[in-house]
Amino acid sequence: GAGVSQSPSNKVTEKGKDVELRCDPISGHTALYWYRQSLGQGLEFLIYFQGNSAPDKSGLPSDRFSAERTGGSVSTLTIQRTQQEDSAVYLCASSLWQGNTEAFFGQGTRLTVV
Amino acid sequence: AQTVTQSQPEMSVQEAETVTLSCTYDTSESDYYLFWYKQPPSRQMILVIRQEAYKQQNATENRFSVNFQKAAKSFSLKISDSQLGDAAMYFCAYRSAGTSGSRLTFGEGTQLTVNP
Numbered sequence: 001g002a003g004v005s006q007s008p009s010n011k012v013t014e015k016g017k018d019v020e021l022r023c024d025p026i027s028g029h030t031a032l033y034w035y036r037q038s039l040g041q042g043l044e045f046l047i048y049f050q051g052n053s054a055p056d057k058s059g060l061p062s063d064r065f066s067a068e069r070t071g072g073s074v075s076t077l078t079i080q081r082t083q084q085e086d087s088a089v090y091l092c093a094s095s096l097w098q099g100n101t102e103a104f105f106g107q108g109t110r111l112t113v114v
Numbered sequence: 115a116q117t118v119t120q121s122q123p124e125m126s127v128q129e130a131e132t133v134t135l136s137c138t139y140d141t142s143e144s145d146y147y148l149f150w151y152k153q154p155p156s157r158q159m160i161l162v163i164r165q166e167a168y169k170q171q172n173a174t175e176n177r178f179s180v181n182f183q184k185a186a187k188s189f190s191l192k193i194s195d196s197q198l199g200d201a202a203m204y205f206c207a208y209r210s211a212g213t214s215g216s217r218l219t220f221g222e223g224t225q226l227t228v229n230p
Contacts, residue, residue: 031216041223042205042220042221042223043218044220045219050216059217091159093218102161103161105151108158
């Protein structure tokens with residue numbers, strides 16, 4: 001596609017429910033990143049994919065968080081048993097490869113856990 | 115681990131004036147990249163300017179320029195002839211240049227207001 005697409009744009013869920021956030025990167029981009037932005041804060045790295053593998057998932061805050069990428073394209077970030085502290089904007093970015101090229105960001109998913 | 119610090123949570127500037135946003139970082143690496151990103155209310159991060167650490171010349175993109183001081187680990191952004199559309203949150207970011215360095219490390223951000 002023309003840009004990085006994320007869905008849903010906004011998600012409200014009840015505490016304890018599972019949620020799935022989707023990221024569709026720019027076509028041909030092999031590197032994909034997930035970041036979390038809490039209210040008024042900077043971006044916190046979660047996980048990085050090169051193709052379908054995740055060489056760096058050190059930023060995932062707990063085992064309730066997981067992510068996968070299939071076909072070297074779409075990625076899904078899953079949060080199980082959501083907690084109120086999971087409320088944040090989840091941003092996805094992609095780049096041609098994992099080197100020095102520009103990372104293009106999507107518009108994020110605003111997750112609110114009530 | 116690398117850290118990025120933006121000491122100005124908020125800044126304001128008059129339209130057509132110049133403003134400088136500060137950023138410092140800490141790293142033991144010699145080769146890396148520095149970026150300034152703009153985040154308007156739409157939430158989408160937009161790359162404003164980038165600097166390769168091995169380049170001594172400061173990067174410039176139209177009205178945006180940086181003052182890169184490698185020894186001081188300082189990377190400030192200057193916006194000239196400020197426009198209303200420049201109002202946004204600005205983030206400074208660091209990325210390692212090695213094959214193991216792919217993540218961006220961000221500062222806390224500076225909210226820029228442009229007054230008409």
